[in-house]
Amino acid sequence: MASPRDRDPAAPPLSRYGKKRDFRITPEPAPSPPGGTADREHPCFVVQKHWASRLHYDFRLELDGVLLSWAVPKGPCYDPKEKRMAIHVEDHPVEYGGFEGTIPPKQYGAGTVIVWDRGTWEPVGNPQEGMAAGKLVFRLHGEKLAGLWELVRISKPDDKQDQWMLFKKRDAWAQPLAQYDVIKALPDSVTTKPLGLIEEREPKEARSAHNEASGIDLSAAVSAPLPARLEPQLATLAASLPTSGDWIAEAKLDGYRMLARIAKGHVRLITRGGHDWTARFPTLAAEIEALPVTSAWLDGEITVIKNGIPSFAALQDAIDGNANQHIVYFLFDLIYLDGKDLRKVPLWARRARLAQLLEKPGEHIRFSQDFEAPPAQLFEAASGLGLEGLMLKRRDAPYESGRTQTWLKAKSRLRQELVICGFTARGGKDGEVGSLLLGYYTDGKLRDAGSVGTGWDARTAHDLWARLSPLEVDAAPFDMAVDRRRRWGRRSAGSERWVRPELVAEVEFADWTADGVIRQASFRGLRIDKPPGGVVREGGRTQAPSSQPKLKITHPERIVDPSAGITKADLVRYYASIAERMLPHLKARPLAMVRAPEGIAGQLFFQKHAERTSMPGLTAHDRALWPNHPPLLTVDTVDALLSAAQMNTIEFHTWNSTVRQLDKPDRVIFDLDPGEGVKWGHVQEAALLVQTLLSELGLQAWLKTSGGKGLHVVVPLAPRLGYEPVKAFSEAFVRHLAKSIPERFSATSGASNRVGKVYVDYLRNGKAQTTAAAFSARARPGMGVSMPVSWEQLAALKSGAQWTVQTAREYLSFQPLDPWADYGSTRQSLASAIKRLE
Numbered sequence: 141m142a143s144p145r146d147r148d149p150a151a152p153p154l155s156r157y158g159k160k161r162d163f164r165i166t167p168e169p170a171p172s173p174p175g176g177t178a179d180r181e182h183p184c185f186v187v188q189k190h191w192a193s194r195l196h197y198d199f200r201l202e203l204d205g206v207l208l209s210w211a212v213p214k215g216p217c218y219d220p221k222e223k224r225m226a227i228h229v230e231d232h233p234v235e236y237g238g239f240e241g242t243i244p245p246k247q248y249g250a251g252t253v254i255v256w257d258r259g260t261w262e263p264v265g266n267p268q269e270g271m272a273a274g275k276l277v278f279r280l281h282g283e284k285l286a287g288l289w290e291l292v293r294i295s296k297p298d299d300k301q302d303q304w305m306l307f308k309k310r311d312a313w314a315q316p317l318a319q320y321d322v323i324k325a326l327p328d329s330v331t332t333k334p335l336g337l338i339e340e341r342e343p344k345e346a347r348s349a350h351n352e353a354s355g356i357d358l359s360a361a362v363s364a365p366l367p368a369r370l371e372p373q374l375a376t377l378a379a380s381l382p383t384s385g386d387w388i389a390e391a392k393l394d395g396y397r398m399l400a401r402i403a404k405g406h407v408r409l410i411t412r413g414g415h416d417w418t419a420r421f422p423t424l425a426a427e428i429e430a431l432p433v434t435s436a437w438l439d440g441e442i443t444v445i446k447n448g449i450p451s452f453a454a455l456q457d458a459i460d461g462n463a464n465q466h467i468v469y470f471l472f473d474l475i476y477l478d479g480k481d482l483r484k485v486p487l488w489a490r491r492a493r494l495a496q497l498l499e500k501p502g503e504h505i506r507f508s509q510d511f512e513a514p515p516a517q518l519f520e521a522a523s524g525l526g527l528e529g530l531m532l533k534r535r536d537a538p539y540e541s542g543r544t545q546t547w548l549k550a551k552s553r554l555r556q557e558l559v560i561c562g563f564t565a566r567g568g569k570d571g572e573v574g575s576l577l578l579g580y581y582t583d584g585k586l587r588d589a590g591s592v593g594t595g596w597d598a599r600t601a602h603d604l605w606a607r608l609s610p611l612e613v614d615a616a617p618f619d620m621a622v623d624r625r626r627r628w629g630r631r632s633a634g635s636e637r638w639v640r641p642e643l644v645a646e647v648e649f650a651d652w653t654a655d656g657v658i659r660q661a662s663f664r665g666l667r668i669d670k671p672p673g674g675v676v677r678e679g680g681r682t683q684a685p686s687s688q689p690k691l692k693i694t695h696p697e698r699i700v701d702p703s704a705g706i707t708k709a710d711l712v713r714y715y716a717s718i719a720e721r722m723l724p725h726l727k728a729r730p731l732a733m734v735r736a737p738e739g740i741a742g743q744l745f746f747q748k749h750a751e752r753t754s755m756p757g758l759t760a761h762d763r764a765l766w767p768n769h770p771p772l773l774t775v776d777t778v779d780a781l782l783s784a785a786q787m788n789t790i791e792f793h794t795w796n797s798t799v800r801q802l803d804k805p806d807r808v809i810f811d812l813d814p815g816e817g818v819k820w821g822h823v824q825e826a827a828l829l830v831q832t833l834l835s836e837l838g839l840q841a842w843l844k845t846s847g848g849k850g851l852h853v854v855v856p857l858a859p860r861l862g863y864e865p866v867k868a869f870s871e872a873f874v875r876h877l878a879k880s881i882p883e884r885f886s887a888t889s890g891a892s893n894r895v896g897k898v899y900v901d902y903l904r905n906g907k908a909q910t911t912a913a914a915f916s917a918r919a920r921p922g923m924g925v926s927m928p929v930s931w932e933q934l935a936a937l938k939s940g941a942q943w944t945v946q947t948a949r950e951y952l953s954f955q956p957l958d959p960w961a962d963y964g965s966t967r968q969s970l971a972s973a974i975k976r977l978e
Contacts, residue, residue, distance in 0.1 A: 153206055156230040160248040168243065169235040182260035185280060186237040187216065189329075191954055192251035197323075199226060199306060201278070203267055206231040212306055215256075216285055219317040220308045221386075226291060228302035240331060252954045254329035257284040259337065264288070277309070283335040284326050287313030316386070324717075327953035356492045360538075361480040366403055366435045370475060371541035372412055373439075375531060377678045378548040381515040382532065388487060388510045389518050392529040392549060393470055394450035395443030396669045400428050400471075402436040411669040420459065424469050427502030434478050438494070439539075440471035440508065449527055452646060456665045471498065472508035472531075475539050483539040490539070519550055528555060555648040555664070558589050559672045561617050562638040563608050572601035573608065576645060576663065577636060580675050585619035589656065589677075592647050595663030607666075611639035644670050652677075691716060691782060700739045700790070703921035706945055711917065712785045714925075714945045718952065719778045722915040724964060726781070728798040730761075730772040732910045733784060734791035740919040744790075749773060757783040761799055774799060790919040793910035796866075797859065804859035805866050808970075809911050810874070811901035812850045815886065815894025824934055826884060826898040827851050831931065833877065837973035842963050843933075846940045847918035847926040850898075852911065858967035863907040869970050870902035872977045914960070917945050927951075930959035 154171035163170040183202035190198050190211075197215040200207040210226035217224060237258065243250045259282030263270065270276040274293030280286055288309035295303035308314050326335070335341065397412040407425045409418045418425050421442070428438070444454040444466045458466045474494040475482055482490050491510070498507045511518050519530055529551040537546035562577035575593035579586050596604065616622060616638050649661035656677065696709035715722070732748040749770035750760035757780035760771040775781050775792065784792070796805035810830055814823050827843060830853050834841045842854045857866070871887075877900060878887035886897040893899070904911050912918065912926045924941025925948045943951050 154231055154233055157232055160230065162247065166243050166247045167241045168239055169233055171233050172235065182262055182281070184234070184237055185259055185261040185282065186255060187257040187282075187285070188237075188239070189215075189254045189256040189327075189953065190249065190251060191253075191950075192243075192249050195950060197256060198229075198253075200232060200237060201261055201267075201276075202234055202237070203271075205234065207234055207236055208271070210291070210304060210306065215323045216289075216306060216308075217317055218287075218308050218313060218315050218320060218322055220310050220314050222317055223305045223307040226304040226306040228293075228304055238331075240329065254954055255331050256327075256329065257282045258330055259283060259285070274304070281337060281339060283330045283338060284322055286338045287311045324949075327717075327949060329953070332957075356489050356496075358480070358482065358485055358489055358493065360484040360486070361477075361482050362484060363479060364476075364481040365479075366401075366476060367437065367481075369414070370399060370401070370437050372397060372399055373473075373540055373547055374543040375533075375547035375549040376543055376545055378532065378550045381519055381550055382548070386535040387515060387532045387548075388491070388535050389515055390472060390508050390510050390531045390533070391450075391527055392531050392551070393441040393443045393508070394452040394528050395441045395455050395470075396667075398440055398442050398469065400436070400438040400440070400469075402428065402431075402433055402438070405429055405434060413669060413671050415669070421467065421469075423465065424467065424504055427505045428469075430502060431497055431505075433497060436477050437475040438471050439473035439475060440469055442467050442469050444468065452665050465504075467504060469505050470508040471505065473539065485538070486536040487533055487539070488535045515550070554652075554658075555646065556678045557644045557667050557670055557675050558647050558658075559586065559641045559675050560608065560639065560643045560645050561586070561588065561641050562636050563604070564635050564637065565605075566601055568635065571605055572598060573604040574601070576604070577638075578645065578647065578658070579618060579641065580677050581673065582676065586617055586641060587620045587656070588618050588622045590653075590658045590661065592645070592649075592658070592661035592663050594661075595648075600663075607643065608637075608639050611642055613638050613640055617641045641672050644668075644672050644675060694786060698739070700736065700788075701921060701923050702739065702741055704923060704944070704946065706923055708788070711790070711923075711945055712782060714917065714949065715781055715785045716778075717949045718915050719781050721952070721958075722792075722913070723776075723778065723781065725914040726775045726792060726794060728774055728776065728800060729794040729913075730766075730774060730797075730799060730802070730908075731795070731913070732793045733773075733789045734793070734919050735788050736790050736919055737788045740790065740921070740923070744919055747773075747789075755780070755783045755787050757781075765799060765802060772799065790917055790923075792913045792916045794913045795908065795910055796905060797863075801859045803862055803907070805861075805863055805905070806857050806859040806967075808855040808857060808866060808870050809904050810853040810855075810870065811846065811904055811911060812853065813846075813894070813899045813901055814849055815891065815897050815899060817896045818894075818898060820937075820939060822884065823850060823898060823940070824937065826900075827853060827934060829881065829884070830877070830900070833873070837873075837976055839968055839970075839973055840966060842928065842960050843931055844914055844926055844928045844960075845924070845937065845942060847912060847916065847924040848920060848940050850940045852926065854963075856963055856966045856968060858969055861970060863905070865974070866970065867902070867905045869974050869977065870905040872974075874900045874902045876977060915948070928958075928960045933959070 158171045161168060185202065186200045188198040190196055197212045199210045199212050199216065209229050209232050211229055212224050212226045214224050238255065240254050242252045259280060261281070262279050264277040264279065267276060276291040277288065279288050288311045289306065290309055291304050291306050293302065293304050295301060399410045401408045401410060407418065407428045408416055409421055409425060411417055442455065443450040444458050445468060446454040455467065471494060472491070474490045477493065495507050498505065501507065515530065515532060529549060532548040532550060534546040558578040558580055560576050561579040564574045566572040566574035575591045577591050578589040580589050617640065644667040646664040646667050647658065647661050648664055649658040653659055691712070693709050693712050696707060698708040700706050700708055700711055732746050734744055735747055736742060736744050750773055757777055759774045759776050759780070761774065763771055766772055775784060796807050796809065797803065798806065812823060812826050812830070831841050834855060839855050844852045844854065846852050874887045878885040884897060886894045886899045889899065889901070903909060914926055914928050916926050918924050918941070922941060923945045925943050925945060927943045927948060929937065
């Protein structure tokens with residue numbers, strides 16, 4: 141695809157837009173001669189939500205008489221750490237900003253478009269120059285978006301797509317994604333649900349000018365001589381990922397910590413333990429000397445990239461084999477620079493200045509990129525890629541020597557250094573190590589940690605023997621007694637060879653036992669950069685928390701549907717998002733709830749009454765309403781709906797009458813349930829036949845998916861007749877269908893009676909019988925939902941579970957009109973229909 145920046149300057153404006161579309165077919169506005177924006181105080185912007193082959197958001201800014209346009213797959217976000225991909229596409233006419241509708245199939249961009257946000261924008265600086273330079277800063281004044289934003293080009297001139305990044309600048313409007321996701325919070329069209337300018341709804345105080353500026357704030361730097369020595373800042377192992385605060389996230393590199401001291405252009409490379417390794421890495425030293433600095437302290441990590449990820453084993457091979465050309469030095473902090481001590485400067489500013497120094501790095505010197513996304517999302521991605529984990533650092537933190545809480549390491553696997561305290565011979569013969577006996581320090585005392593016997597080849601086994609043999613001693617170096625058989629197994633008992641605890645091994649393992657021994661361990665390499673005296677037990681792997689919604693959810697991580705990975709949090713959030721639409725179908729109707737405390741794969745049970753387990757918010761009605769039965773329950777408020785969901789309610793089934801007139805139903809429901817071998821097309825045909833017969837009887841009907849295999853046809857009634865005559869009508873209706881079209885319909889329940897046919901269930905029209913309510917989820921794999929639709933949509937339906945807990949809310953945001961808008965006000969009599977069926 142040709143890039144918009146490569147368009148022919150002689151071509152008329154909007155020519156690319158026009159060539160892509162057939163305006164005899166598409167309802168999109170045809171291009172008109174562009175007009176200037178000089179007379180407009182502020183040009184417009186619009187964000188259109190576009191469900192084409194995939195859901196995305198079209199971000200458009202009016203400039204020079206057209207709408208500059210970017211396709212943003214994930215949509216805008218108020219979190220400055222969230223940089224969203226934005227593909228620069230062809231300019232659109234200004235009139236397009238008001239377009240909503242459906243682009244027909246086989247047309248460019250086929251799908252549904254809504255206006256998700258709209259307003260005005262003002263550029264910071266010259267916008268034409270910004271577009272040419274690939275850096276556009278601007279303020280938005282919309283109904284959903286406000287404040288300072290930036291678009292930055294990231295693609296190269298010869299790339300097929302003109303790729304940019306859209307992100308929020310730091311100002312009073314910025315807020316973490318974990319606290320507010322504008323895409324999910326406000327999914328609907330602003331033309332059907334106008335909100336008014338957000339700046340008028342929620343005015344914000346202006347932030348100081350330097351916080352909005354794009355410059356680097358080094359005001360906290362202190363003039364000082366270059367320190368002769370510097371102890372590095374260390375990270376604390378995180379038991380769980382932080383859910384608050386502003387953190388910079390980097391990949392946890394699998395290598396050796398290395399500081400670089402530059403004095404009058406001369407470089408020294410210094411390990412975490414203070415050893416000078418400059419002579420080992422002359423190439424790295426030379427490239428650092430080439431940086432545009434006179435004096436500095438830099439902090440980073442050396443590693444070797446293998447198969448796209450850092451490899452500790454490959455690093456050791458490179459060091460031991462003098463293959464230094466494969467070693468890369470990732471720099472992540474700048475501590476001192478040309479007469480200024482930067483330790484009190486916030487981390488973000490130190491790193492920004494470091495990035496400037498590395499604009500033209502050498503082949504082996506790189507900036508350690510940070511990833512501005514929610515920690516949980518990054519942690520999951522890092523784990524999936526096979527990385528060791530993440531480094532999380534407080535954005536505003538100073539540089540402090542020693543271990544701190546402002547730097548955290550989040551490990552996706554259990555892995556740490558352990559002291560080598562002994563070894564055994566492979567096969568009982570000298571020359572190769574068969575296992576390493578390990579330990580760590582607790583309160584200054586060395587205790588055993590078990591053993592590791594895998595993770596090396598014959599060459600490494602021989603090398604370990606050569607390193608350990610000179611360190612042999614007569615007795616175990618542990619300060620505590622050790623049960624050798626329990627620790628290392630029967631075969632190694634009596635064959636241990638003890639050493640002075642001077643070497644450190646990096647070990648990966650499955651878990652710690654209750655008595656402090658590692659399980660299922662694998663050797664990763666020696667840590668010649670770390671002193672054994674500092675080796676302590678670190679703890680377990682980092683736990684990634686489930687993102688928390690605004691409402692409190694107990695056990696949000698609990699899996700409800702293993703087949704789709706749907707959690708309890710997903711389910712509760714779904715019901716919260718559609719509560720406004722669902723409550724009219726629940727209010728004042730007695731109900732039965734399908735609950736699944738162990739998820740849908742576990743035991744399910746119905747609850748119809750106020751039993752031992754209470755659900756705050758649900759209404760328990762007087763026993764007199766239904767004598768000789770426990771109190772009926774209704775869900776009448778949002779709190780009641782969410783309370784039930786909190787108590788693991790999956791499905792909500794309602795009566796055909798309300799508590800006000802319990803004995804007089806106000807609807808008839810025909811549940812179309814396909815038998816074995818029935819194709820979906822036959823279900824659609826059956827629904828049309830049911831509608832046609834009802835229409836002949838003078839009755840209007842509404843349609844919804846069941847959330848399962850079939851469809852529900854619903855006929856609203858005036859509540860005049862009792863349950864017996866209404867049920868009798870529904871039975872007569874179904875039997876007439878089955879008699880008229882026996883090859884398509886069955887009026888008899890039971891699987892054997894509906895093979896190849898659609899069973900129309902009329903039994904749901906008896907007293908106390910229930911049907912899944914509109915918008916109710918279903919306790920089946922995939923968790924489909926019962927979705928109200930129009931009859932015009934029937935032909936396009938793919939199944940009775942077309943929408944699920946995961947997709948329904950997004951679909952609804954594209955529906956400006958309620959297909960059941962007239963259902964609640966329609967009251968029909970069955971008198972004439974009953975006579976005609978007799």
